[in-house]
Amino acid sequence: MDSFASLLHGLSVAMQPGNLLYAFIGVTLGTAVGVLPGIGPALTVALLLPITFKLDPAGSLIMFAGIYYGGMYGGSTSSILLNTPGESASMITALEGNKMARAGRGGPALATSAIGSFVAGMIATIGLAFLAPLVVDLALSFGPAEYFALMVLAFTTVSAAFGNSALRGLTSLFIGLALGLIGIDLQTGQARLAFGIPDLLDGVEVTTAAVGMFALGETLYVAATASRSPDKIEPVRGSLWMTASDWARSWKPWLRGTLLGFPIGALPAGGAEIPTFLSYSIEKQLSQNPEEFGQGAIEGVAGPEAANNASAAGTLVPLLTLGLPTSATAAMMLAGFQQYGLQPGPLLFTSNPDLVWGLVASLLIANFMLLVLNLPLIGLWVRLLAIPRPWLYGGILVFATLGTLGANPSAFELGMLAVLGVLGFGMRYFDYPVAPVIIGLILGPLAEQQLRRALAISQGNPSALVETPLAIGIYVICALIVVGPLVWRMVSKKPLPVLASSED
Amino acid sequence: MIDGNQAPVSSRADKAAFLIAAGLFALAGVVAWDAAHLNAAVATYSRVGAAAFPYGIAAALTALGLGTVAAAIKGEFPDREELELHRVGWILGGLIAQIVLLGFAGFSIATGVLFAFTARGFGGKPLWATIPIGIVLSLILYLVFSKGLELGLPQGPLERLF
Amino acid sequence: MRAFTQALAGILVAGALATPVFAQELKIMAPAAPGGGWDQTARSLQQALQTEGLAKGVQVNNVPGAGGSIGIAQFVNQSKGDPNALMVGGYVMVGALIANNSPVKLDQVTPIARLTGEYEAIVVPTSSTIKTIGDLVAQLKADPGTVSWGGGSAGGTDHITVGLIAKAAGVDPTKINYIPFSGGGEALAAIVGGKVTAGISGYGEFEGQVKAGKLRVLAVSAPERLAGVDAPTLKEAGINVEVQNWRAIWAAPGITPEQKASLISTFEKLHGSKSWKDTLAAKGWSDTFLAGDTFGGYVTKEVEQTTAVLKDIGLAK
Incomplete structure (x- = not known):
C-alpha cells in the first residue's frame, strides 16, 4: 500500500474550501467549550459530537478532528491563564504556565503551548500514519509487570513537582495516594474508605479533584489575600509574542515532549498524564535555568504541552489498529468513528484505507487550523486577565461547577468539589504543593492494580515483576535517575547545576 | 530537595504545624482502621491483597506526621500571609447555597447565587445587583448547554419556562 | 385531562410539532456516565421513540456510579408513581446491587422489557x-x-x-x-x-x-451457536452454563397497572418498528426482547442465580 499517495489524496480532500470551513468551525467550537474549567476534551467531544452528525462523512470527520484538537488546546488556555485545568493532563501546564501568566508573560506561554501542541500533533500524527504497526507491537508487549515498572519510573520523577520542601511534597503525594484508595477495589470488588456512602464507591473523580484543588482552591486563596495583591493582573509585560530566547528554550522541550508522549500515549494503560509528569521532570533536570521552575519556566510549559498532545495522537494507535479505546476521549472518538461507519480494529488499515488516511489528513488540517485560529487570538485571551476580579472569579466558579455538574449532576459531587477546594486552599496557605495530590490520586491506583495483577498472574511469585527485558530496562532507567546525578558529580568533580541550586 | 532555601521564620514552635501533624495522624488512623475491616477472605493469588497498600500509605502518613512535628519544633514552617477569612466565608457560603438550592431552584438560580456570593467575596457590587446578573448569566449557559448540547443540568422553575 | 396538560406542556417545550396528542413525554435515566453501553441504549431509545412518534419528547439524564446502584436508588426515591419515568439497566446491575449491598433492589422497580443482549x-x-x-x-x-x-x-x-x-x-x-x-x-x-x-x-x-x-x-455462553462464530456453546462442551449480558428498561415503582400496560405496549410497538431494527443493526446488538411480567420473572431468577455465584466466589455474604 502506498501510504504517502493515500495521505496526499486525503489531504486534497480535506483542503477543499467547504471542508476547511468545517475544520474552522470545529476548531472554534472545540476551543470555546474546551476553554471552560472542568470541561476537558472528553466532555467537549461528547457535547459537540451530535453537531457533526448532520454533515456528510468527510465533513463531519474533519469537523470532529477540529473539535478534538480545539478541546485539547482550550483546556491548556484556561490552565495557563486562570490556573484552572479542565483535566488532569493539562495540570502540569498550569504549574509553570500560570506563573508566567501572572508575571505578564501569558502571551509567550500560550504561544509556546500552541506551537508546541502543533509541532507535537504534526509529528505524532505522522508517526501514527507510518509507525502504528510497530508501536502497537510495543504496546502489546506491555503487561501488568511492565506497567508497574512504568509507574515506579513515574514515581521516581514526581519530586520535580514537590516545590521547595521534600517533607511537604511527600505529604501532598501521600494525601493523594490516600484519596486514591477511596472506592471499590478493582481486584477484589471490596469498598475501601467509602463508609457506606454509595457516591464514594467509584472513588474520587480526578477531574473533580483537579478542578477543586486548582480552580476552587486558587479562587479561595486569591480571595483570602485579595486586599494585599493588586486588583488587576497586568496581562502583558514585555513582549506579547515569544522572544528569541523563548524560542531557543522551547524547541527542544517540544521535541522531547513529543518523544515521551507518543509512545506512552500508545500504551493501552499509558495515559496522557504520565508523559506530562515525565516531561516536566526531565525539563527541570536539563534546564539551564532550573531556579526558574516554580516561578514560570517556559520549558515547563513547552514540554508537558507537547507531551500531552503527542499522547493524544498516540492514543489513536491502539484505537485504530486494535479498536481499543484507552481513554475517556478515545472512547468518545470510537463512538464518533462508528457513526461514520469506521469500525476501528486490526483490519482497518487494510480494509478502509480511505477513511484512515482521510482521518489522518483531517487531524493534520485541524491541527494547522488551530494554530491559524489561536495565534492571533492570544492577545485577546490574555485580556481575560484584565476582567475585574469579582467578575472573573465569579465566572470561573460558575464554569467550574457547570463542568462538574455536566459530568455528574449530583449535589454530592459539588460537595466533594467544595471539600477539595478547602483542602487546596489550606495547602496553598501552608505552602504545600497541590500537584502531587493529583499525581498520587492518578498514579497510586494504577500502580497498585498493576502490581496486584502481575502478582496474581504469577500466583504470587515476585520474580515475575523483573522477568522481561522491558521491565528490567525501565528499572535500570529508574536507577539511573536516582543514582545518576551522584555518579555524575563524582566523575565530573563539580556540582550539578540542578542540585546546586536547590542546595544553596 | 531539602528545606535549604527556607530561613526559619521563628524559633518558636509552630502551633498550626502541630494541627497538620494531628490531621496526618488522624488520616493514617482512618486508612489503617478501614484496611483492618476489609474482608480478608476474598480469594486472591497475588498475596498482596486489598489491605496492603492502605497499610503502607497509613505507615507513610504516620512517618510524615512525625516529620511535620519535628519541623514544627524546629520552627521550619514557612512564613504565612494573614488571611481575610470573611472573604473565604462568602465564597464557601455561595457554594453551600448552590448545593442547597440546586435540588429545587434549578441550575440558574443556584449558580447565580454562587456567582454573586463569589463576586461579593472579592469585594464586588452588592448582592441585589449581582444575583440577578448571575441568574441571567447562568440561564444563558443553561440554555446553551442544555438545549444546544443536551447536557442534563438540574431544572427548576426558571428552566421549566423554556 | 392529564394527557391534555402533558400535551400542552409538550407543545410549550418542543414547539408546535404535529404529533399525536396521546403520546407521552418520557424521561429515561441512564444510571451510567455518557458514552457507555447503558447511555448508548438510552440515547438510541430516545431517538427511535421520537422518530416513530411513540413519545412526544424524550429526555435522557445520566446518574453515574457504582454499576447503577446510585442511579436506581435515585430512581426509586424520586420517581415513585411517575408514569413517564423510565430507567435503562442490565445484568451488570444485578451483580453490582448484590456486591454493593444496595438497600434498593431490582424488584422495587416495574419491569417493562428486556431489549438487547x-x-x-x-x-x-x-x-x-x-x-x-x-x-x-x-x-x-x-x-x-x-x-x-x-x-x-x-x-x-x-x-x-x-x-x-x-x-x-x-x-x-x-x-x-x-x-x-x-x-x-x-x-x-x-x-x-x-x-x-x-x-x-x-x-x-x-x-x-x-x-x-x-x-x-x-x-x-449462548443457548445455541452464534451465526458467524466458529465455536461451540459451553453446553455443547458439557459445561451447563448460559449467560446473557442483557440490557433492559424499567418504569418507576408504584405506577398503576394501566400505566404499566401502556408503557409495555409502547415498547412492544418500538420493538416492531423499523427505527429500532435499524438501530440494532447499526450498533450490532442482538434482539432478545422479553416484555412485562415474563421479563420480571426472568430478573427474579437471574438475581437468585447471581447471588448464589457471588457467594461461591466470595464476593457476597
Missing part, C-alpha cells in the same frame, strides 16, 4: 497451546491457579461467568484466578498480548481480533 465468549491468543474449551477446562481442573482469566471488573458479568464455569466443571469457584481489568481496551491488550491464559468478555469486544486471526474463540 450479548453473549460471553471465551478466547485465547491464536498462538496459545490451548486449542479447545476442553483443553482449558482440563487445565482448570488440574491446577486452577495456572489459568488466569482476563476480564472486566470483579463481580461483573465476566467474573460471574468464570465462577459458573468453574462450578459446572466441578472446580472450587474460590480457586479461580480471575484478573479484573478496568476498561475493555486494557483487558483486550493483555489477552492479545498473551499476558493472561484466557480472556472472557462479550463477543463484540473480541470480534475484530478474531476476524484478524489474533484470537481463537473457544466457546460462547
Whole structure:
C-alpha cells in the first residue's frame, strides 16, 4: 500500500474550501467549550459530537478532528491563564504556565503551548500514519509487570513537582495516594474508605479533584489575600509574542515532549498524564535555568504541552489498529468513528484505507487550523486577565461547577468539589504543593492494580515483576535517575547545576 | 530537595504545624482502621491483597506526621500571609447555597447565587445587583448547554419556562 | 385531562410539532456516565421513540456510579408513581446491587422489557497451546491457579461467568484466578498480548481480533451457536452454563397497572418498528426482547442465580 499517495489524496480532500470551513468551525467550537474549567476534551467531544452528525462523512470527520484538537488546546488556555485545568493532563501546564501568566508573560506561554501542541500533533500524527504497526507491537508487549515498572519510573520523577520542601511534597503525594484508595477495589470488588456512602464507591473523580484543588482552591486563596495583591493582573509585560530566547528554550522541550508522549500515549494503560509528569521532570533536570521552575519556566510549559498532545495522537494507535479505546476521549472518538461507519480494529488499515488516511489528513488540517485560529487570538485571551476580579472569579466558579455538574449532576459531587477546594486552599496557605495530590490520586491506583495483577498472574511469585527485558530496562532507567546525578558529580568533580541550586 | 532555601521564620514552635501533624495522624488512623475491616477472605493469588497498600500509605502518613512535628519544633514552617477569612466565608457560603438550592431552584438560580456570593467575596457590587446578573448569566449557559448540547443540568422553575 | 396538560406542556417545550396528542413525554435515566453501553441504549431509545412518534419528547439524564446502584436508588426515591419515568439497566446491575449491598433492589422497580443482549465468549491468543474449551477446562481442573482469566471488573458479568464455569466443571469457584481489568481496551491488550491464559468478555469486544486471526474463540455462553462464530456453546462442551449480558428498561415503582400496560405496549410497538431494527443493526446488538411480567420473572431468577455465584466466589455474604 502506498501510504504517502493515500495521505496526499486525503489531504486534497480535506483542503477543499467547504471542508476547511468545517475544520474552522470545529476548531472554534472545540476551543470555546474546551476553554471552560472542568470541561476537558472528553466532555467537549461528547457535547459537540451530535453537531457533526448532520454533515456528510468527510465533513463531519474533519469537523470532529477540529473539535478534538480545539478541546485539547482550550483546556491548556484556561490552565495557563486562570490556573484552572479542565483535566488532569493539562495540570502540569498550569504549574509553570500560570506563573508566567501572572508575571505578564501569558502571551509567550500560550504561544509556546500552541506551537508546541502543533509541532507535537504534526509529528505524532505522522508517526501514527507510518509507525502504528510497530508501536502497537510495543504496546502489546506491555503487561501488568511492565506497567508497574512504568509507574515506579513515574514515581521516581514526581519530586520535580514537590516545590521547595521534600517533607511537604511527600505529604501532598501521600494525601493523594490516600484519596486514591477511596472506592471499590478493582481486584477484589471490596469498598475501601467509602463508609457506606454509595457516591464514594467509584472513588474520587480526578477531574473533580483537579478542578477543586486548582480552580476552587486558587479562587479561595486569591480571595483570602485579595486586599494585599493588586486588583488587576497586568496581562502583558514585555513582549506579547515569544522572544528569541523563548524560542531557543522551547524547541527542544517540544521535541522531547513529543518523544515521551507518543509512545506512552500508545500504551493501552499509558495515559496522557504520565508523559506530562515525565516531561516536566526531565525539563527541570536539563534546564539551564532550573531556579526558574516554580516561578514560570517556559520549558515547563513547552514540554508537558507537547507531551500531552503527542499522547493524544498516540492514543489513536491502539484505537485504530486494535479498536481499543484507552481513554475517556478515545472512547468518545470510537463512538464518533462508528457513526461514520469506521469500525476501528486490526483490519482497518487494510480494509478502509480511505477513511484512515482521510482521518489522518483531517487531524493534520485541524491541527494547522488551530494554530491559524489561536495565534492571533492570544492577545485577546490574555485580556481575560484584565476582567475585574469579582467578575472573573465569579465566572470561573460558575464554569467550574457547570463542568462538574455536566459530568455528574449530583449535589454530592459539588460537595466533594467544595471539600477539595478547602483542602487546596489550606495547602496553598501552608505552602504545600497541590500537584502531587493529583499525581498520587492518578498514579497510586494504577500502580497498585498493576502490581496486584502481575502478582496474581504469577500466583504470587515476585520474580515475575523483573522477568522481561522491558521491565528490567525501565528499572535500570529508574536507577539511573536516582543514582545518576551522584555518579555524575563524582566523575565530573563539580556540582550539578540542578542540585546546586536547590542546595544553596 | 531539602528545606535549604527556607530561613526559619521563628524559633518558636509552630502551633498550626502541630494541627497538620494531628490531621496526618488522624488520616493514617482512618486508612489503617478501614484496611483492618476489609474482608480478608476474598480469594486472591497475588498475596498482596486489598489491605496492603492502605497499610503502607497509613505507615507513610504516620512517618510524615512525625516529620511535620519535628519541623514544627524546629520552627521550619514557612512564613504565612494573614488571611481575610470573611472573604473565604462568602465564597464557601455561595457554594453551600448552590448545593442547597440546586435540588429545587434549578441550575440558574443556584449558580447565580454562587456567582454573586463569589463576586461579593472579592469585594464586588452588592448582592441585589449581582444575583440577578448571575441568574441571567447562568440561564444563558443553561440554555446553551442544555438545549444546544443536551447536557442534563438540574431544572427548576426558571428552566421549566423554556 | 392529564394527557391534555402533558400535551400542552409538550407543545410549550418542543414547539408546535404535529404529533399525536396521546403520546407521552418520557424521561429515561441512564444510571451510567455518557458514552457507555447503558447511555448508548438510552440515547438510541430516545431517538427511535421520537422518530416513530411513540413519545412526544424524550429526555435522557445520566446518574453515574457504582454499576447503577446510585442511579436506581435515585430512581426509586424520586420517581415513585411517575408514569413517564423510565430507567435503562442490565445484568451488570444485578451483580453490582448484590456486591454493593444496595438497600434498593431490582424488584422495587416495574419491569417493562428486556431489549438487547450479548453473549460471553471465551478466547485465547491464536498462538496459545490451548486449542479447545476442553483443553482449558482440563487445565482448570488440574491446577486452577495456572489459568488466569482476563476480564472486566470483579463481580461483573465476566467474573460471574468464570465462577459458573468453574462450578459446572466441578472446580472450587474460590480457586479461580480471575484478573479484573478496568476498561475493555486494557483487558483486550493483555489477552492479545498473551499476558493472561484466557480472556472472557462479550463477543463484540473480541470480534475484530478474531476476524484478524489474533484470537481463537473457544466457546460462547449462548443457548445455541452464534451465526458467524466458529465455536461451540459451553453446553455443547458439557459445561451447563448460559449467560446473557442483557440490557433492559424499567418504569418507576408504584405506577398503576394501566400505566404499566401502556408503557409495555409502547415498547412492544418500538420493538416492531423499523427505527429500532435499524438501530440494532447499526450498533450490532442482538434482539432478545422479553416484555412485562415474563421479563420480571426472568430478573427474579437471574438475581437468585447471581447471588448464589457471588457467594461461591466470595464476593457476597
